[in-house]
Amino acid sequence: MEKQRQCGLCPKRLARKSWPGSPNIFAKNLFRDSVSNLKLQQKAQEFYTKAIEIDPSQAVFYSNRAQTHIKLEAFGFAISDATKAIELDPMNVKAYYRRAVSNLACMKTKEALKDLRMVCKQAPNDKDAKLKMQECEKIVRRMDFLKAIEMGEPPSAAEGLDLNSMVVPSDYDGVQLGETMTQEFIDDMITRFQNGKKIALKYVYQIVLRAKEVFYNEPTMPEVMIAEGKRMTVCGDTHGQFFDLLEIFNRNGYPSATHAYLFNGDFVDRGSWSTEIALLLYAYKLLNPSNFFLNRGNHETDDMNRVYGFEGECKAKYNERTFKLFSESFSALPLATLIGNKFLVLHGGLFSDDNITLDDVRKLDRHRQRQPGQSGLMMEMLWTDPQTEPGRGPSKRGVGLQFGPDITRKFCERNGLEAIIRSHEVRMGGYEVEHDGRCITVFSAPNYVDTSGNKGAYINIGPDYKLHHNVFDAVPHPPIKPMAYASGLMGMA
Structure with a gap:
């Protein structure tokens, strides 16, 4: 906080000048109200970025910005932000969740499965997370099976079709x-x-x-x-x-x-x-x-x-x-x-x-x-x-x-x-x-x-x-x- 005051970045001052409430609260409210508009999602992302500039030690800022990256289909950036959030707070369940969906979008299913298992470990009563982990496990098993049986060019689906x-x-x-x-x-x-x-x-x-x-x-x-x-x-x-x-x-x-x-x-x-x-x-x-x-x-x-x-x-x-x-x-x-x-x-x-x-x-x-x-x-x-x-x-x-x-x-x-x-x-x-x-x-x-x-x-x-x-x-x-x-x-x- 002392560094922020010296740089003229006091959150209260910025709140009065730039947005209502803290940058993270404003960005979160903006994001919740704006899932129907990419421009507003981009604006929410800007506020999360400002929040990080003010205090880069807060895992929630990175985790929430990762969510905006996901909505904008910038999954690589989302993985980076979620990873930073996990480094700052290894118990941040949402960060693991968001990194999982981003890895899945990049077709990195095994990495996604690791994060879903971590979510289920930290939130064992989350039935939705458990179902998603099980579905991801099925995808990984299927991909491993297809890779194991892959021998040259597979037969065409048209084979035997009259x-x-x-x-x-x-x-x-x-x-x-x-x-x-x-x-x-x-x-x-x-x-x-x-x-x-x-x-x-x-x-x-x-x-x-x-x-x-x-x-x-x-x-x-x-x-x-x-x-x-x-x-x-x-x-x-x-x-x-x-x-x-x-x-x-x-x-x-x-x-x-x-x-x-x-x-x-x-x-x-x-x-x-x-x-x-x-x-x-x-x-x-x-x-x-x-x-x-x-x-x-x-x-x-x-x-x-x-x-x-x-x-x-x-x-x-x-x-x-x-x-x-x-x-x-x-x-x-x-x-x-x-x-x-x-x-x-x-x-x-x-x-x-x-x-x-x-x-x-x-x-x-x-x-x-x-x-x-x-x-x-x-x-x-x-x-x-x-x-x-x-x-x-x-x-x-x-x-x-x-x-x-x-x-x-x-x-x-x-x-x-x-x-x-x-x-x-x-x-x-x-x-x-x-x-x-x-x-x-x-x-x-x-x-x-x-x-x-x-x-x-x-x-x-x-x-x-x-x-x-x-x-x-x-x-x-x-x-x-x-x-x-x-x-x-x-x-x-």
């Missing part, structure tokens, strides 16, 4: 799907999904298997030119928000022979209509294979799908085989798209090595490694984020890294690019242009998980290769909450 012998139920009232995709089938599928109906399981299998074959035969980085009289729309994360996806099409036009679309990953998870989005995007790919493009995101991976809802949704709406077939199709997706030799579109961002070029991306054999893992070129393309500082920094997510404006400039200059276009992060305005215009983030899930209050955005590009940013608001959807099919572990925070 589509010709599958019968569509006689009471199915939708349009029939033949050997080729039709606009009539897509229009009917959209209507069915809007009305809470499903398509026949046979058609699900047909769409996923055919799309997988198309993706597999595409290069790791498709290269697209925009001819006169045509245009392309680039969309970011849609995260299972099916009705907001339809809003994009209603506002901007549906895919056609003259209107190409590129969806830049994270079609699934979190939102509760992920199967509907994936099937619709795959159907459009089959209808316009040379004019409709999908990049893989970090949520088109098994680990994320098991935690954030897509696996559970597939099982609830169809069956386990559906998820496995989708998983195989995700592994076949391209990792980037080059538009007009000017814009590299990839989900996450740039690399830990300055020497990486577009040729390295072209040569990357994505079929040899189904899942991105914790390191390597594929992981970086799916997970990295920009930062304002030059150089590179540790990832706020706990996976990958962050890259500064100098990294982006050098990469663009070396490869003759105007800019990179990426997604992967919520932007309150729907998009953000940073790094001196060379890094554009576009996010297409407005009011993300029904709580964030952000806009959605998409980018239109014509034959002149000028970028036209478009912003839109979320639209109403049926009363099904986000994360309805997610692992119960995600409710820990």
Whole structure:
């Protein structure tokens, strides 16, 4: 306290000047009142940071700031803060709890399990914590089992599947799907999904298997030119928000022979209509294979799908085989798209090595490694984020890294690019242009998980290769909450 007075940082004085009550109390109240708005969560985080500056010996300040990091999906920063809180107070149950959920979000399940066991040890009567520990134990056992039996390439989920012998139920009232995709089938599928109906399981299998074959035969980085009289729309994360996806099409036009679309990953998870989005995007790919493009995101991976809802949704709406077939199709997706030799579109961002070029991306054999893992070129393309500082920094997510404006400039200059276009992060305005215009983030899930209050955005590009940013608001959807099919572990925070 003496040091604080000498520095003019007396908490009472700061309380009178800057906020009502102590910084920690104000930030906590602000956070509780603001879970529906990212900007207010960021403000709460700022107050916790001020509280730490005033008194860095208080574990509760770090533990509470860790919670704001979790809500902002900065899981790497949350782990760091929770760890500091535990160092200051080894009995801080909330800090162990928050580090557990952050480790789980980073797919570090064994570390998460250690913390959950500590929570149960310190709070033996907490039934909710015990249930979550048991669920985490199941995940760890399952992952260990899958690793133990892994011997070369596993058999496809399509093995033994005879589509010709599958019968569509006689009471199915939708349009029939033949050997080729039709606009009539897509229009009917959209209507069915809007009305809470499903398509026949046979058609699900047909769409996923055919799309997988198309993706597999595409290069790791498709290269697209925009001819006169045509245009392309680039969309970011849609995260299972099916009705907001339809809003994009209603506002901007549906895919056609003259209107190409590129969806830049994270079609699934979190939102509760992920199967509907994936099937619709795959159907459009089959209808316009040379004019409709999908990049893989970090949520088109098994680990994320098991935690954030897509696996559970597939099982609830169809069956386990559906998820496995989708998983195989995700592994076949391209990792980037080059538009007009000017814009590299990839989900996450740039690399830990300055020497990486577009040729390295072209040569990357994505079929040899189904899942991105914790390191390597594929992981970086799916997970990295920009930062304002030059150089590179540790990832706020706990996976990958962050890259500064100098990294982006050098990469663009070396490869003759105007800019990179990426997604992967919520932007309150729907998009953000940073790094001196060379890094554009576009996010297409407005009011993300029904709580964030952000806009959605998409980018239109014509034959002149000028970028036209478009912003839109979320639209109403049926009363099904986000994360309805997610692992119960995600409710820990």
